[in-house]
Amino acid sequence: MNLIAYTYEADTHCIGCTQKRFSITYSLDIFNQVDKEGNFVHALYDIDEWYELEDWYVQENPIQYLACGTCHGIIDTYEHELIMPATWQRNK
Secondary structure, three states: OOOOEEOOEEEEEEEHHHHHHHOOOOOHHHHHHHHOOOEEEEEEEEEOOOOOHHHHHHHHHEEEEOOOOOOOOEEEEEEOOOOOOOHOOOOO
């Protein structure tokens, strides 16, 4: 389980942008911070946030992107594996 981002002000932000926004240097210092909306900042880990999508959607959009709301850089990606029922597979 690795820390990849933070959530605050109704968006996801990369570690670098979060450190700049709250003027911190050590990641654990963020847990005492409150955003402009009055909510605590939350950590986001590499095991969070990915949803399994419907097959019809995955066929056209197999990769989900998690991007920073500040710098718009890609934080993480997840590629779905389309699971085809046995009736769809070719017989060899």
